[in-house]
Amino acid sequence: MNETLVQGNSGFEINELDAEQAQQVAALQAFLAFHQQFDRETKALAVARALAQASLERLEKGQPIAKYNSANIADLVDQKVGPDGATAWLSKVWKALEQSLAERRTGIQDVARQAGTNIYAWPKKTPGAGGAGNSSEYSIEFLSLPQSDNPVVTPQRGEITYVQELTLKPAFWARPLFKKGFPLKGWRRTSFIAFGVLVLLAVGGALLLTWLALNNPRVSSSAKDVAVWVLFALMVSWVGYSVLKPFSDLADLRLIMAPDVMVGFTELNVQLELARERPADDEPYRVLRLVRYSAKCAVCGETVHLAAGKREFPGRLVGRCSEQPREHVYSFDRHTRIGKPLR
Numbered sequence: 001m002n003e004t005l006v007q008g009n010s011g012f013e014i015n016e017l018d019a020e021q022a023q024q025v026a027a028l029q030a031f032l033a034f035h036q037q038f039d040r041e042t043k044a045l046a047v048a049r050a051l052a053q054a055s056l057e058r059l060e061k062g063q064p065i066a067k068y069n070s071a072n073i074a075d076l077v078d079q080k081v082g083p084d085g086a087t088a089w090l091s092k093v094w095k096a097l098e099q100s101l102a103e104r105r106t107g108i109q110d111v112a113r114q115a116g117t118n119i120y121a122w123p124k125k126t127p128g129a130g131g132a133g134n135s136s137e138y139s140i141e142f143l144s145l146p147q148s149d150n151p152v153v154t155p156q157r158g159e160i161t162y163v164q165e166l167t168l169k170p171a172f173w174a175r176p177l178f179k180k181g182f183p184l185k186g187w188r189r190t191s192f193i194a195f196g197v198l199v200l201l202a203v204g205g206a207l208l209l210t211w212l213a214l215n216n217p218r219v220s221s222s223a224k225d226v227a228v229w230v231l232f233a234l235m236v237s238w239v240g241y242s243v244l245k246p247f248s249d250l251a252d253l254r255l256i257m258a259p260d261v262m263v264g265f266t267e268l269n270v271q272l273e274l275a276r277e278r279p280a281d282d283e284p285y286r287v288l289r290l291v292r293y294s295a296k297c298a299v300c301g302e303t304v305h306l307a308a309g310k311r312e313f314p315g316r317l318v319g320r321c322s323e324q325p326r327e328h329v330y331s332f333d334r335h336t337r338i339g340k341p342l343r
């Protein structure tokens with residue numbers, strides 16, 4: 001424990017900090033480690049990293065965490081804006097950052113939990129009262145980690161630890177439904193089941209129609225008519241199967257690779273998860289979520305993404321390193337979050 005918290009070559013020892021500061025240092029390091037592994041190089045995330053880095057440096061010097069104004073932040077990320085431009089620039093960037101952070105919250109929490117802290121770091125904007133000299137301030141706050149069903153397991157040598165890196169926005173058409181996941185309770189549960197029944201009815205109706213048509217000489221007198229009707233029945237069945245198969249798999253397996261149509265074009269390696277929520281003040285229920293589990297490759301340090309096991313690992317999801325997908329292959333345990341090498 002001590003080892004991981006001692007800072008590089010600054011010669012700074014952990015026992016000079018009180019316990020709370022040690023937690024904060026670990027949470028900031030986890031935040032930065034998460035972004036180093038899984039980040040996209042956007043200005044918004046650069047602002048978050050810079051804010052965390054500056055706060056970490058202050059803590060290491062024994063100074064309290066500071067608040068920054070928009071001009072300070074522009075300096076931190078080398079953004080050239082005029083003295084009056086910083087506020088407008090940052091408020092736009094911050095909007096994008098809030099969206100990115102919301103998707104990354106589970107990942108930031110997972111990494112902090114695996115680092116052994118009970119808090120996680122979170123960039124925060126404190127709005128100013130408005131008017132000159134009252135502009136917004138930006139800082140890092142520390143929030144307590146929510147309870148998790150997953151144990152923290154220390155990986156053995158050569159093993160990897162997955163984090164639920166992203167909780168994603170779905171493709172535009174499904175977005176209203178999935179805004180905060182799709183809790184399977186109340187009207188959503190009913191409509192979800194009704195949807196399945198409707199698809200089945202549509203397939204059944206199409207098959208019945210085909211059967212009637214084939215038995216009616218007026219609409220199926222030629223070989224061509226018969227072929228068209230059979231083709232129609234096959235197509236409807238295929239569409240129904242493609243729509244329902246992922247959901248039946250999901251009910252069996254709890255985690256599947258997300259069907260492409262549900263995910264925006266820019267996102268890859270996304271899974272559809274049927275997770276269990278246990279709110280403290282309510283009955284447990286299941287929720288559908290688009291997530292991405294990823295890890296840092298134990299061999300080369302690149303990012304490991306989950307993919308279907310295909311013929312070699314039938315019915316399984318396996319982690320494949322983005323740089324060495326054929327050789328750096330890992331198992332995936334959704335409960336312990338541990339991946340063992342499969343080669």
Ligand SMILES: [Zn+2]
Nearest residue numbers: 297300321328
């Ligand atoms: Zn690798």
